[in-house]
Amino acid sequence: MNSNTDFTLAIEDLTVSFDGFKAVDSLNFYLDQNELHVVIGPNGAGKTTVLDLICGKTKSTSGSIKFLNEELTKMSEHEIVRAGVGRKFQTPSIYENLTVLENLEISYPYGRTVAGSLMFKRSSKVLEKINQTASEIMLQDDLDTEAGLLSHGQKQWLEIGMLLIQDPQLLMLDEPVAGMSVKEREQTAELLNKISKGRSVLVIEHDMEFVERIAHKVTVLHQGKILAAGNMEEVQNDPKVIEVYLGH
Amino acid sequence: MNFVYEKMMGGKKGLTGFLILATLILVIFPLFLDIFRLNLVGKYLTYAFPAVSLVLLWGYGGILSLGQGVFFGLGGYGMAMFLKLEASSVENTKIQSTPGIPDFMDWNQLTSLPWFWEPFNSLTLTILAILILPAAFAYIIGAAMFKRRVGGVYFAIITQVIAVILTILIVGQQGFTGGINGITDLRTLNGWDITTDSAKYIFYFINVALLLSVILISRLILTSKFGSLLLAIRDKEDRVRFSGYDVSNFKIFIFCFSALISSIGGAMFTLQVGFMSPSFVGIVPSIEMVIFAAVGGRMSLIGAIYGTLLINFGKTAFSESFPELWLFLMGGLFISVVMFFPNGLAGLWDDYGHYITDRFSKSKKTKEDSPEIVKKKSDESAA
Known part of the structure; x- marks a missing residue:
């Protein structure tokens, strides 16, 4: 087993193979506290698979994922979440039949057992936290709206809010601005810059303009391996990256 | 007080629905039906227990169980075993070669009471068994399935298979279970004759009280x-899991609770009908229970009761005159409900019920209203 580190997230020698196809191949990746790290790469590079591996949706073939020096590869999904890892899915994954308030309430990190959920009371403390989160994600006026009626961008924000209310140490966002308008993208960039303080954020994104606006560091994945890493400028000028991803 | 009003009754709308139902089954039926018909309604209302349990499990939880008959049967058999032992006292059975054991055991050359029958000598233990055994059985099935993430159609098939297995077991082990005939000839409960009219009245009201309590407790859970979370799991299971919940525990709980409700229904069935047989355990009754819930509206606790009553009245009325046609009729009804009224009777009431309530509540109904109502009604029938 590898030794402990100061990193929030330390991925070492991570490999996963599906019937011999290595979607992620001996990956090493480190994430600091307060860091907003963006992973880019062509389709099929293994970006989403890496997130799946971290949050426990996919089990790794070999290697280690340490979050605050806790090994995640052996834990079940809900244990990983309780340890402080939050993940947003590519398509907005919210409860369409429930209101915004109920969506946030369900995500509120108390009453997570059967008995706890039966006894759960919507106290003023809970409501305060919900209101605070809702105003952060710009949905404070839509608390009683059924989530299915929100616009696509608002749904994305709601899902981010559902993660924020749990106050995770590591926040993982899979294409958070996909399908958003220009204005919504700007607002989302602002939101991400705000929430990345005090935690680590890992983002998968294709929109280079958006990446430029938010990223502290960028990693380019290609065929399950890291092609390049560094700040935006370095990556953009890297000939290998231009070759496989950005184009000439 | 406010808590009870909002949470248990579901506010004004929920309270109205609850009161209408309570009036119907607590006052109107007992007043206008003779005891034979009332006993029949009582029997139907015992089927409403599994139907309500399916609203919770299937409607809200998205878990389709085609084996609720198993739990109905376990409750029914538990009660029947107690009553049978009481009916098989040494004096009553002195003509048998082994007096003191149930008649069917004697016919099958058993010479002593099997060990698992012993607890059913005690009414307390019997009631405990009715409340605990089906839930414990559901826990075992649920833990085995949901922890392994077996769900959807696979879960439905497995529960159906369990229903078949239990039926085969009951029929095959005639000496222990009474076989295909079931457990019959039940007469007294702690020395009290349960075949009299007064006993039937009392059981009817106990049954109704239990059913209404089940509705209230279920509402408390749903609110x-x-x-x-139950709805959230049904619609976006992964999101719930990645919000830090152990989804399987929630599914197991609602499955156990639904088993408990069904079992109470089964026990009340035995008390009111006076026997229990494997024909209330297997595939057909289990699927009928799903149909009751679907016709009533799978998202409506109260709707499930109306659905159960409607189908069973229909069954009685039609199967007397056209016994062969009834099954086709019921199948057709089920298909048309699924295709045209996915929310069942409750959905129809939500969509069109205000036409009826408006007539009652509006004292000064303007004349211009009427043609509109007639027009909408004809539109409905045309559609």
């Missing part, structure tokens, strides 16, 4: 955070 809690657990209820929202």
